[in-house]
Each structure stands twice: as structure tokens, then as C-alpha cells.
Amino acid sequence: MSNAASSLLAASRDGFANIVRNLGWLLGGKGFAAIVSLVYIVILSRSLGVKGFGHFSLIFGTAQALVAVASFQTWQTMVRFGARYAVEKDWQRFGRLIWLCGTLDIGGAILGTALAAAIFYGFSGVLDLNPDFVDLGFWFSVALLWARMTTPNGIVRVLNRFDIGSYVEAIVPAGRLIAALVIAFAGASVERFLLAWALLDLLAAAVYWFACWRLAPEALNRSNWGDWRASVTENPGIAAFFGITYVTATLDALTKQGPLLAVGYFLGTSSAGIYRLADQLAQSIGKFAQIVARAIFPEFVHSHIGLDATEFRRLFARVTLIAASAGFAVTVVMILFGADLLDLVGGEAYARGAAVMVPLAIGASFQLASVAYEPMFYATAHPRYPLIVRAIGIAVTVAAILLFVSAGPVGVGWAVCLGMALAWALLSLFALVVLREAARREVEAPGAAQR
Numbered sequence: 001m002s003n004a005a006s007s008l009l010a011a012s013r014d015g016f017a018n019i020v021r022n023l024g025w026l027l028g029g030k031g032f033a034a035i036v037s038l039v040y041i042v043i044l045s046r047s048l049g050v051k052g053f054g055h056f057s058l059i060f061g062t063a064q065a066l067v068a069v070a071s072f073q074t075w076q077t078m079v080r081f082g083a084r085y086a087v088e089k090d091w092q093r094f095g096r097l098i099w100l101c102g103t104l105d106i107g108g109a110i111l112g113t114a115l116a117a118a119i120f121y122g123f124s125g126v127l128d129l130n131p132d133f134v135d136l137g138f139w140f141s142v143a144l145l146w147a148r149m150t151t152p153n154g155i156v157r158v159l160n161r162f163d164i165g166s167y168v169e170a171i172v173p174a175g176r177l178i179a180a181l182v183i184a185f186a187g188a189s190v191e192r193f194l195l196a197w198a199l200l201d202l203l204a205a206a207v208y209w210f211a212c213w214r215l216a217p218e219a220l221n222r223s224n225w226g227d228w229r230a231s232v233t234e235n236p237g238i239a240a241f242f243g244i245t246y247v248t249a250t251l252d253a254l255t256k257q258g259p260l261l262a263v264g265y266f267l268g269t270s271s272a273g274i275y276r277l278a279d280q281l282a283q284s285i286g287k288f289a290q291i292v293a294r295a296i297f298p299e300f301v302h303s304h305i306g307l308d309a310t311e312f313r314r315l316f317a318r319v320t321l322i323a324a325s326a327g328f329a330v331t332v333v334m335i336l337f338g339a340d341l342l343d344l345v346g347g348e349a350y351a352r353g354a355a356v357m358v359p360l361a362i363g364a365s366f367q368l369a370s371v372a373y374e375p376m377f378y379a380t381a382h383p384r385y386p387l388i389v390r391a392i393g394i395a396v397t398v399a400a401i402l403l404f405v406s407a408g409p410v411g412v413g414w415a416v417c418l419g420m421a422l423a424w425a426l427l428s429l430f431a432l433v434v435l436r437e438a439a440r441r442e443v444e445a446p447g448a449a450q451r
Contacts, residue, residue, distance in 0.1 A: 036173040040180040045277055047188035054264070054273030055133055056190050060197070061260045061276070062119065063141040067148050068253025070112025072246045074101035078154025080378055081235045086158050091216065095224030096231040098155060098216075103228060104242070105149035112145040136191055143198035147205040155212040155219075164215065168208050175200040237381070244383040248374075251390035255397060255419065259412050266405050275409040278356040313435050319372045327368035334361035356413045363417035366424035373427040377434065385430040393423035 045053050078101055085094035120138040156165040179196035183189075213220045232238060260279065264272035335358055374386045397419030404411030 036177045040173075040177045041277070041280060043180040043184050043188075044193060045273075047184045048190065048193070050270045050273045052188075052190055052273075053276070054269035054271075055130055056193060056273075057260065057276035058264045058269065058272050059133060059137040059140060059190075059194060061257045062137065063116075063144045065253055065257040065261070066112050066116050066119070066141050067144050068257070069250050070108040070115060070145055071148065071150060071249065072101075072104045072108050072242055073150055073249040074105055074242075075150035075154030075157065076245050076378060077101055077238065077242060078151060079158045080241060081238055082154065082158045086160075091218035092224060093231070093234055094216065095219035095221055096227050097235065098151060098212075098219055099225045100228045100231040100238075101151040101154065102149070105151050109145045109149065113142050116141040116145065133190060136194055140194045140198050144201055147198075147201035149205065152205075152208040152212045155216060156208075159215055161215060164211050165208075168204060168211055171204040171207060172200050175203070241378075241383055244387050245378070248383070248387045248390050251387070251394050255390070255394050255416070258394075259397070259401065259416050262401050262405065263409055263412055267408060271409055275356060275412065278409070278413070279360055316372055316376050316431075316435070320369075324369040327365040330368070331361050331365035356409045359410070359413035359417035363413075363420035366417075366420040370424045370427045373431050376431060380434060382430075382434055385434070386427070389423050389426045389430070392426060393419045396422055 044056065048056060078097065082094055082097050085091070085097065116138050120134050120141070153165065156162070156168075176197060179200065180193070183192045183196065186192075260272060260276055263275045377383055377385045397415055400415030400418050401412055404415045407414075
């Protein structure tokens, strides 16, 4: 981007104000989703019982893990490399980038389908799944793999249309609530809930792509299809960025879904259901962290293009302080009232999960406190740091699970907490290194940090 364009961008953007606005749209949609999801989780857990909810949780968790393993998280690539094209309204290059990311999404879905077949038809016994649910689990995973392509999410975010994303993403929670009420009235079963969840995800995916086509018809033109070599040439470093973000996201998914699968393997289906419900409530903090990260990342990319290093550091510090304060406050609330909430949602059958919520909530607070780190590393072209931290964190978590699993789901919860605390400490250290290096470069060559 030219210096004039960068200056114009810097003059026209207030980074923190834009983050707040984007966060407002995301929270509007996700806040609605959080409230609605709490209601339908009550319906699921109570209508299916501990055993049935455990089967639902293991199938759903396995499908989510497959999505993460097979997904290239192309939304991050769209934002990282598409921001310049969106600012300059270079729709041809933007379109080629879309089709490159979309093609990778399709390839990932095909890979995930093969993995799903191997897991459900080769290792379902390891997860203690009812044989009657094997076919259902496979097809449910396939539906999620094809529905959860992330390229359209990136298109919406890089175009700064978080409002559209909020409207589209409201389809799934609203639909799930309606479906849960109907299914509970007609006769609850694992099969009916999974079928409804799959159809709603596919519907939301179709609407997302249609919305993107309406937002950027010049980019989503068939003439831009297939010229992936040109897109790779136009975006130096994109292949490495793809690889690093893919591995990072995969490790992150294993951190989130792996403990649930470990509980199912070591402790059985009923324990998995109890752990899942406690984790679902504690991860409301983690989901909030994801919402904040999605609001931050596009603005960090734009700000890194248009602001000098000092202003960028101030923006990063401001967001980090707010996130850490929010993490502490929400964690205190979850520890004090989490048991009451768990009893309200699941009833007495899930009372054992109250102790599990404590370490999971503490661990999730570390995730929220470090919410600005990963977007900052990606925006400043240092994606290897989150990858290193994820790898170390998951290794520690796995070792801790093996060490603490004899204590039951609570032991697994503390293993997760330990891994997240270590990840926060390492990310903080790397962030300090990156920001100090940027400050040093700015002192040595004034104006060089401005891009």
C-alpha cells in the first residue's frame, strides 16, 4: 500500500472505537446466542439424561475436533491478506484470494470426511459410543465439515460488515431453540437433536455465502476462479501463514475437545456428559474471548498498516488491560455462582460437575486475558509464536491429564487449567519481545514502522 493510502487509512480510523463497534455487533449476535444456547442446553441435558447427553456430547465434540483438524481457518488469511485489497477496492485480487481460500476450505472438508469415516467406523469403541450412533455420528460430522467453511466469515470481517455476520450467525441458535422445543415435545432422542443441529448449520452456511456474494459481487465472480497461482504470487508469505495458522488452530481445537474425548475414553459416557455440561458453562468465558479476538484481528491488521509502532502498542495495551480485567471479574462470578447455574441447567444429575467448573473457569480466564496476543502476532507477521505456545501447552495438558485423570473429571479440569495458565505466561513473554523489537526499530529508523 502506498504511503498516501496508509496515511489516509490512519487518519480515517480510530482503532479502539472500531474494535468497540465491531465487538458490539458480535456481542449482539453472540450475546443472543449465549442466552438462547443456555435454554436449549437445559432442554437437551434434562430431556436426554446423563447417558444420552453424554453420547450427544461425544459425537458433537468429535465432529468439532474434525472440523478444526480439517479446517484451514481461512478467515484469518482473508483478513490478514485481504485488508489491503478491500481498502484499495482491488476486487480482482480480492476475488482471487477468496477463491484460493474457498478451494482450501473444500479440500479440508474432503479430508475431514475421510478422517470422519476412519474414526467412526474404525475407533468408535474407543469413545464408548453406542453402535447405533456410529452412522449418525459420521453423517453429522460430514454436515458440520461442509457447513463450517470459514472463508465467508473472513469476507464479512475484512469488509467491516460485522452486522451481517451477526444476523447470519443468529440463525443457528434461534433455530436450535425452536428445534429443541419441538423435539422435546415430540419425543427427545439423540438422533433428532443431531439431525436438527446439522440441518441448521448447513442452512446458515448457505445464507453466509449468499450474503458475501451480495456484499462483494465483483470479487465473487467466476472469472476469478482457479487462478490460485496468481493469488499465491500476489500475497508473499501466504503459504507459510496458511500452514502456521492451520497447525495453531488444530492444536487449539485439541486443547478444547481433547479433554472431553479423554474423559469419554478413560471415565465413560456418563462422565463425559457431566464434564461437557460443566465445560459448556465455563467456556462461556472462552467464547467471549473468541468474540473479542474476532473483533480485534481485523482492526489490528488495519492499524498495523496505518499507525506507527507507538500508537499500535498503545492500542494493544489498552485492549489487553480491559480483557484481563474482564477475565478476572467473570471468573469470580463463575466460581461463586457456577454451581447454582449448573444445578439450574442440568439438575441434580449433573451436580458432580460443580467441582469441575472451578478449574475450567480459571483456565478460561487465562484465555480471555491473552485474547489480544494472537491477533497481534498475526497482524505483525509473527504467527509462529502462537504455534509454539499451542504446541507446548497441549503437551503439558496431555501429560497433566495422564497424571490427574485418576481424580476423575475434576483432575482433567485442573490439567486443562494448567495448560492454559502456561500458555498465557508464554504468550505474554513473546508479546513483550515483539513489542520491544518494534520499539527498537522505530528508534533506529523513525517512520520505518509505518507501513
